[in-house]
Amino acid sequence: MTAxxxxxFLSGQLPTAAVEPAAASELAAAADEPSLGRRALTSLRRxxxxxxxxxxxxxxxxxxxxxxxxxxxxxxxxxxxxxxSNGAPVGPGSSFLLGTDPNGRDVLSRLIFGARVSLxxxxxxxxxxxxxxxxxxxxxxxxxxxVDSVLMRITDVVLSFPILLFCVALIAITGPSTRNVMxxxxxGYWTYxxxxxxxxxxxxxxxxFVVAARTLGIGHRAILRRHILPHLVPAIIxxxxxxxxxxxxxxxxxxxxxxxxxxxxxxxxxxxxQGQQYFQTAPWLLVAPGVALVLTVLAFNLAxxxxxxxxxxxxxxxxx
Amino acid sequence: xxxxxxxxxxPDEQTAAAPPVVDVRDLRVHFKVHRGLFGSQLVKAVDGVxxxxxxxxxxxxxxxxxxxxxxxxxxxxxxxRPTDGSVLLSGAETARLSGQELRAYRRRMQMVYxxxxxxxxxxxxxxxxxxxxxxxxxxxxxxxxxxxxxxxxRVNLPVALAGxxxxxxxxxxxxxxxxxxxxxVSPEVIVCDEAVAALDVSxxxxxxxxxxxxxxxxxxxxxxxxxxLSTLRFMADRIAIMYVGRLVEYGTSExxxxxxxxxxxxxxxxxxxxxxxxxxxxxxPLPGEPPNPASPPPGCAFHPRCPLAVExxxxxxPPLVRKANGQLAACHVVPDAPxxxx
Amino acid sequence: MxxxxxxxxxxxxxxxxxxxxxxxxxxxxxxxxxxxxxAGPNASPQAVASIARQLGLDQSIWSQYVSYxxxxxxxxxxxxxxxxxxxxxxxxxxxxxxxxxxALGGVLVEIGIGIPVxxxxxxxxxxxxxxxxxxxxxxxxxxxxxxxGLMLLYLLGYKLSLFPLSxxxxxxxxxxxxxxxxxxxxxxxxxxxxxxTTMLAVLRSPYVEFARLxxxxxxxxxxxxxxxxxxxxxxxxxxxxxxxxxxxxxxIESVFGLPGVGQLAYNAIGxxxxxxxxxxxxxxxxxxxxxxxxxxxxYTVIDPRVRLSRH
Numbered sequence: 001m002t003a004x005x006x007x008x009f010l011s012g013q014l015p016t017a018a019v020e021p022a023a024a025s026e027l028a029a030a031a032d033e034p035s036l037g038r039r040a041l042t043s044l045r046r047x048x049x050x051x052x053x054x055x056x057x058x059x060x061x062x063x064x065x066x067x068x069x070x071x072x073x074x075x076x077x078x079x080x081x082x083x084x085s086n087g088a089p090v091g092p093g094s095s096f097l098l099g100t101d102p103n104g105r106d107v108l109s110r111l112i113f114g115a116r117v118s119l120x121x122x123x124x125x126x127x128x129x130x131x132x133x134x135x136x137x138x139x140x141x142x143x144x145x146x147v148d149s150v151l152m153r154i155t156d157v158v159l160s161f162p163i164l165l166f167c168v169a170l171i172a173i174t175g176p177s178t179r180n181v182m183x184x185x186x187x188g189y190w191t192y193x194x195x196x197x198x199x200x201x202x203x204x205x206x207x208x209f210v211v212a213a214r215t216l217g218i219g220h221r222a223i224l225r226r227h228i229l230p231h232l233v234p235a236i237i238x239x240x241x242x243x244x245x246x247x248x249x250x251x252x253x254x255x256x257x258x259x260x261x262x263x264x265x266x267x268x269x270x271x272x273x274q275g276q277q278y279f280q281t282a283p284w285l286l287v288a289p290g291v292a293l294v295l296t297v298l299a300f301n302l303a304x305x306x307x308x309x310x311x312x313x314x315x316x317x318x319x320x
Numbered sequence: 321x322x323x324x325x326x327x328x329x330x331p332d333e334q335t336a337a338a339p340p341v342v343d344v345r346d347l348r349v350h351f352k353v354h355r356g357l358f359g360s361q362l363v364k365a366v367d368g369v370x371x372x373x374x375x376x377x378x379x380x381x382x383x384x385x386x387x388x389x390x391x392x393x394x395x396x397x398x399x400x401r402p403t404d405g406s407v408l409l410s411g412a413e414t415a416r417l418s419g420q421e422l423r424a425y426r427r428r429m430q431m432v433y434x435x436x437x438x439x440x441x442x443x444x445x446x447x448x449x450x451x452x453x454x455x456x457x458x459x460x461x462x463x464x465x466x467x468x469x470x471x472x473x474r475v476n477l478p479v480a481l482a483g484x485x486x487x488x489x490x491x492x493x494x495x496x497x498x499x500x501x502x503x504x505v506s507p508e509v510i511v512c513d514e515a516v517a518a519l520d521v522s523x524x525x526x527x528x529x530x531x532x533x534x535x536x537x538x539x540x541x542x543x544x545x546x547x548x549l550s551t552l553r554f555m556a557d558r559i560a561i562m563y564v565g566r567l568v569e570y571g572t573s574e575x576x577x578x579x580x581x582x583x584x585x586x587x588x589x590x591x592x593x594x595x596x597x598x599x600x601x602x603x604x605p606l607p608g609e610p611p612n613p614a615s616p617p618p619g620c621a622f623h624p625r626c627p628l629a630v631e632x633x634x635x636x637x638p639p640l641v642r643k644a645n646g647q648l649a650a651c652h653v654v655p656d657a658p659x660x661x662x
Numbered sequence: 663m664x665x666x667x668x669x670x671x672x673x674x675x676x677x678x679x680x681x682x683x684x685x686x687x688x689x690x691x692x693x694x695x696x697x698x699x700x701a702g703p704n705a706s707p708q709a710v711a712s713i714a715r716q717l718g719l720d721q722s723i724w725s726q727y728v729s730y731x732x733x734x735x736x737x738x739x740x741x742x743x744x745x746x747x748x749x750x751x752x753x754x755x756x757x758x759x760x761x762x763x764x765a766l767g768g769v770l771v772e773i774g775i776g777i778p779v780x781x782x783x784x785x786x787x788x789x790x791x792x793x794x795x796x797x798x799x800x801x802x803x804x805x806x807x808x809x810x811g812l813m814l815l816y817l818l819g820y821k822l823s824l825f826p827l828s829x830x831x832x833x834x835x836x837x838x839x840x841x842x843x844x845x846x847x848x849x850x851x852x853x854x855x856x857x858x859t860t861m862l863a864v865l866r867s868p869y870v871e872f873a874r875l876x877x878x879x880x881x882x883x884x885x886x887x888x889x890x891x892x893x894x895x896x897x898x899x900x901x902x903x904x905x906x907x908x909x910x911x912x913x914i915e916s917v918f919g920l921p922g923v924g925q926l927a928y929n930a931i932g933x934x935x936x937x938x939x940x941x942x943x944x945x946x947x948x949x950x951x952x953x954x955x956x957x958x959x960x961y962t963v964i965d966p967r968v969r970l971s972r973h
Contacts, residue, residue, distance in 0.1 A: 153673075157680035160947040160954070162906055164913070165927065169688060169943045172934055208438035212498075215397045216505060217426035217456045226452075230443045245804070252806050253913055257931055272809055279816045286816070290809040298804035 043310055053302035060296055063112060064119040071109035072097065075266045078104040089282045099284045101274060107284065110266035111292055117267045118296065119244075121182050121251040126243035128186035130236055133193025138232070140194070141201025142224060152198070155191045163188040164253055176259040184254075185247050193239055200235055204228050234311035241307055245300035252293055268293050339411040340372035341508055341541045342379075342396075342429075347405035349388075349395050353614065363614045365391040367565035368405070373509065376535060378542040380556025380573070382549060382588070386610045387562040393513040393545050397431045398422065410508070427456060430502035434514040436494040440486040446472075446497055447482040453504025471500040475530060492523035496530065503534065511543045516551060528555060549592050553577055561585050564613055564621040567640055571647020581649035583626050620652070628653040667959070674955045681947040686730050689940040691723065739944065740937035750941035754923055761922035764845065764915065765907035767838045771846025772853060772900055777893070779850070780857025781884075787862060795854060802851030811844040811917040841918040845911055849903055853896055860892045894964055898957045905953025908946070 044051045063070060073079070073096070082104030084090055092099045098107040140151035158166070170184040204210060204227075213223050254260030255269030263270065268289040275285030349366040366388045373379045383389045394400050396407065398417075407415045414425050433439035440449055447468045454467055469479050475496040486494055495515060502510050512531070516524040528551065534540060544555050552559060552573075559576045561569040561584065569582040580586045587606040608625045611617055617624055623633040630653060638650045642657040697714035705713075733740075739750040779799075783792040802810075818840065864870060865888065873883050915924035923942055930938035 153676055153680060156673075156677045156951075157684055160677060160681050160950040161684075161943060162946050162950065165943045165946050168912065168927065168931060169939050172931060172936060172939050173688060208433050208435050209441040211399055212431070212433060212439050212501075213441075213452065215399060215426060215431050216453055216501070217423045218452060226444070227441055249806055253808060256806075256808050256913065257916075257928065259931055269806075269808075272806075272812065276812060279812070280820065283816070286809075286812060290806070290813065293809060294801065294805045297806070298800055301800065301804055 040310055043306070047306065049302060050306035053299045053306065056295070056299035057303050060115060060119060060299065064116040067112050067116045071106075071112045073106035073109045075105060075109040075113040076264050077106075079106065080104065082106065089278065089285065091282065092284055098288050099282065101271065101285060102278065102282075105266075107271075107288055110271060111268070111288055113266045114268040114271065114289065114292070115296070117178070117261055117265065118248045118251060118293075121178065121185070121261075122244040122247040122300075125182045125185035125189065125247040125251075126240050128182070129189040129243060129247075130193055130240050132186065132190035134197050134232065134236065136190065137194035137197030137199075138201055138224065138228070141198040142205060142220070142228065144205075148198075151194075155194050158188070159191045159195075161188075164250060167250060167254060168257065168259065171254060171259045176254075176262055178261050178265070181251055181254055181260050185250050188250070189243055189247065193236070193243070196235060196239060197232060200232055201228060204231055238304055238308045238311060241300055241304035245297045245304065248293070248297055248300070339408070341375045341377075341410055342371075342373040342543070343406075343408040343411070344372065344392075344396075345370050345406045345408070347392065347395065347407065348403045349391050349400055350403040361614050364565050364616075365613055366395065369560075369562070369565070369567055370405075371560050371567070371570065373541045373543060375508075375541055376539040377558070378535065378544055378556050380552035380559045381543060381545045381562060382547065382552055382559060383562035384547060384610050386564060386613050388565040388613070389545050389547075389562050390513055392562070393431065393511045393543065396509075396511055396543065397429050398426065427505045428507055429509045429511065430505060430507040431511045431513060432495070432498050432502055432515045434517055436491045436498065436518055437486075439498050440494055442486055445483055445485055446489070449486070449497060450501050450504050453501045457505050467504070471504055474503065474534070475500045476526075490523075491519050492527060495519060495527055499527075499530065499534070503538075503540075507540065509541045509543065511545070513545045514547070515544075517546065517548065524551070531555070549588060561588070564611060564616045566621065566637075567648075567650065568622065569647060569649045570640065571645075571649075575645050575647040579645040581643040581645060581647060581654050582651050583628050583654075584622050585649075620650070666962075670955065670958060674951055677951050678948060681951060682731070682734060682944065683727075685940050685944040685947070686727055688943075689936060690726060690730070739941035750937050753926055753938070754941060754945055757921055757923045757926050760920050761908060761911075761915070761924065763834065763838055764841055764911065764920060764922055765904055767842025768845035768849070768907050768911075769900055769904050771842050772849040772903065774850075775846070776850035776853035777857060777896070780854035781861060783854065783858040784861035784865060787858075792858075795858075799851035799855050802847045805848075807844055807848065807911075808913040808917050810847065811841065811914055814840050814844060815917065837918075837920070841914050841920060844917075845907065845914050849900070853900070857892055857896060861888060864888045864891055894961075897964070898961050901953060901957035901960060902950075905950045905957075908949040908953070 044054060079096075079100070082090055082096065082100035083102075089100045089102050089104070090096060096106050096108065098111065101107055101110065136151055136155065140148045140155075161169075166188045167181075167184045170187065171180055174180050174184070210223060210227055213227055218226075251260055251267070252269030252272070255267040256273045258270075258273065260269055261267040271289040272286060272293075275282070275287075275289070279286045347366055347369045348364070351363045351365055353361045353363055369388070369392060371379060371381075381389045381392060391400060395402050402415045405415065406413055409425065409428060417425050444452075447465075450468050450471055451464055454464055459467055468482060472479055472482060477493060477496055477500070481489065481493070486497070489497065498515075499510075515531075516527050519527060531542065532555070535542060542555070544552065546552050546555075556573050558572050559570070560567050561576070561582065563584055569576060569580065569585045571581075576585060577589065580589055584606075591606070606625055611621060611624070617634075619635045620626070620629070620633040620638050623629040626633065628651075632652050636652070638652045640648045640650045642659070643649045643651075643654055644657055646657070697710050737751050739754070779795050783795045786792055870883060870887060873887060874880075911922075912924040912927050914920075915922045916928040919925070923945065927939060927942040929935075930942070
């Protein structure tokens with residue numbers, strides 16, 4: 001048998017020459033990608049709606065933090081000149097920019113402090129819900145098997161209660177207070193995050209780099225910390241932002257029903273409830289807190305949407 | 321039951337005093353697949369496979385989809401658990417290990433994966449990815465940086481890439497990072513599961529040559545899985561061909577490629593596009609498709625597609641015995657080697 | 663298929679059991695003095711003691727649980743102390759029709775407004791109509807339902823006297839229009855956006871392009887090809903909404919004065935009438951679980967891919 005020709009299959013050689021490229025061309029082959037911060041700024045510049053919503057969220061946060069400095073009056077104080085001679089609340093004017101409530105308290109100041117309550121409750125409740133949700137969903141998804149089934153049944157059970165009714169029942173039992181409101185919302189909301197995190201962990205578990213880490217001999221805790229958790233962060237951020245919007249709505253609903261943030265503290269929901277009876281004589285009592293609520297929730301929803309667009313392509317991993 | 325394949329598994333090697341690095345005997349990996357309320361089916365992905373790999377040697381494992389070759393690879397690094405059989409590493413049984421011992425075993429056997437995109441964590445820098453391997457080996461933090469640089473140099477990657485993310489590297493570069501990561505734990509054996517299949521053809525040569533250099537340097541053994549026979553011709557010292565969970569041919573590269581014994585091997589080799597043979601007579605294509613591993617044909621699994629099939633092939637599965645040219649093959653029809661036939 | 667059905671049904675039973683247990687824990691285990699909660703803040707110590715005996719609070723938690731389950735099976739959800747010792751179950755039964763009508767009305771609004779707006783917006787992206795629809799949707803999603811209801815009442819009911827201010831009378835539908843709208847507008851907003859996004863993607867897909875090239879009129883493309891894709895998930899989600907609405911939408915019913923289950927719960931809150939609160943919550947949750955199950959089964963019927971994967 002004559003020797004097989006060069007480069008042919010049977011000769012045992014590869015058809016192309018194996019040349020080692022110089023280091024320079026290696027670096028050229030590797031690309032440079034803009035950082036997350038830069039991408040965020042570019043996308044904000046392009047999308048005015050998102051830009052406005054992000055600014056609004058920042059402004060709201062500042063208002064909440066600096067409320068005592070910004071409010072023109074004391075929100076808890078009933079001012080004698082706040083009520084007209086017949087005892088009716090005073091309309092918007094020079095001394096009270098948005099009028100007064102039936103007790104003679106300044107609406108604008110109460111509105112500003114109400115922002116503080118809403119944001120505080122929103123952030124704390126959502127933060128707590130995120131921690132619980134990530135723990136439950138993460139363990140359920142990663143451990144699988146019977147742990148997963150049990151945790152998911154528990155999540156299903158809590159999810160079956162309409163969240164507002166659930167919070168109402170819990171508050172009725174534990175008593176209304178700001179702290180209870182935060183806890184109660186967290187106990188209702190964690191289930192949504194748990195479901196999402198579990199789904200993400202289930203698919204992450206099968207990714208080749210997780211399998212590779214197991215093959216290297218890396219332990220479960222290190223894998224969860226180094227490989228799984230970083231991939232959960234974008235979804236957690238997005239759902240937390242939307243969660244703040246939901247928490248604010250629930251707190252407002254609870255306060256409207258009279259079992260949320262207790263008087264005399266100012267809360268938008270409570271102000272609306274008060275304003276109900278006065279909508280013929282003092283419509284500003286109803287309109288002001290309502291508009292504040294709508295704009296706040298809208299801002300968080302839009303910011304959440306923008307974050308989804310920004311972070312989502314990343315969750316699928318970098319691809320060339 | 322002594323499997324003749326095992327006794328004669330080193331057809332033309334001088335009787336070595338040291339045991340082979342990897343010695344797989346009668347490996348079986350069965351999966352239960354659930355159907356309906358109570359039914360379940362047993363898929364015998366790997367059904368009695370035996371082979372061995374000596375130090376510094378490359379064993380090529382070839383076959384089409386459904387042959388079970390990837391399952392063998394993944395079982396060796398314990399992504400799957402073997403249902404039966406034994407896996408000896410330097411003579412010590414490892415098939416039933418768990419816990420701490422399993423961790424120690426994992427360091428000795430590593431894998432380079434098919435997908436260069438998903439096998440690296442997109443959120444980890446290159447140096448962290450390789451560093452993970454170093455942590456497993458217990459390298460102290462102080463020495464981390466220099467070892468990473470050494471490994472990068474070993475796989476011909478510039479040190480400047482250490483701070484980059486996988487998304488910024490090309491496919492070939494990522495695969496080399498995977499190799500560096502595998503080398504970081506100083507394994508004795510590296511399983512390459514279609515390691516170059518997803519790369520551009522011109523890049524493949526680079527990576528394959530790199531693997532050969534590393535083997536010459538460090539004396540690592542390779543189990544090289546591929547469906548591409550030309551790659552195996554280049555890489556493998558010995559070759560095993562799998563069909564539906566069993567070995568059908570097993571011998572040195574020269575033996576198998578020069579004179580393939582099993583009709584399936586012959587068909588596979590004939591199907592490789594060979595520039596030198598362009599314009600010549602076209603080989604007859606293999607009819608049909610590989611069977612469903614959940615319900616393989618009785619007897620010899622290849623018989624429905626085999627041009628040489630006889631009545632016996634339909635009922636009795638052929639054993640792996642030595643054939644005329646020196647390698648082992650599982651076929652009733654192909655004549656055995658003279659010493660066996662006697 | 664039957665295998666899956668049985669397993670899913672079993673799952674439902676387990677969740678219902680869980681729901682019932684959670685309600686039990688909330689009512690009898692969590693609070694410091696369950697008997698007082700059940701008897702009410704105005705009850706005398708003797709009344710509290712007799713209730714304690716009735717509920718078997720001196721017994722172990724396990725036997726309390728068993729007798730609780732026993733009462734439930736007989737439809738006994740306890741007695742409301744605020745409503746002159748009426749049975750909670752009976753009150754809920756009486757209030758249910760209003761809630762059911764409201765729930766149906768809400769779903770109708772979701773379908774009637776959400777779907778057409780979503781489809782229309784998809785056909786004319788970035789038009790003025792689309793932008794208005796998106797804006798409306800965003801506001802609808804963000805506005806607290808109680809405030810929206812109040813504003814609508816104020817503007818349309820009081821200022822323009824178009825709608826009754828509260829309560830329920832005949833024709834019932836007149837009293838249902840505003841609350842149904844308030845209830846459904848949030849969902850309508852959500853679905854219109856979802857439909858718009860999905861439709862935009864589908865309308866750009868290769869096989870729709872191909873149908874157009876074949877000369878198929880737009881209308882046929884819409885009805886025969888795209889709608890089924892887009893609407894299937896929406897229909898099941900709306901099913902879930904129905905379950906949620908049936909729980910008695912507390913705030914909407916109280917704003918509009920509809921004597922439904924939500925109104926019961928609302929009144930119960932003021933009195934801290936625990937048996938009524940836990941009773942309504944329990945009923946709402948069971949509705950959700952059952953609806954969830956029905957929706958899952960429906961999905962299997964509608965979407966053949968799902969049916970095959972469950973085989």
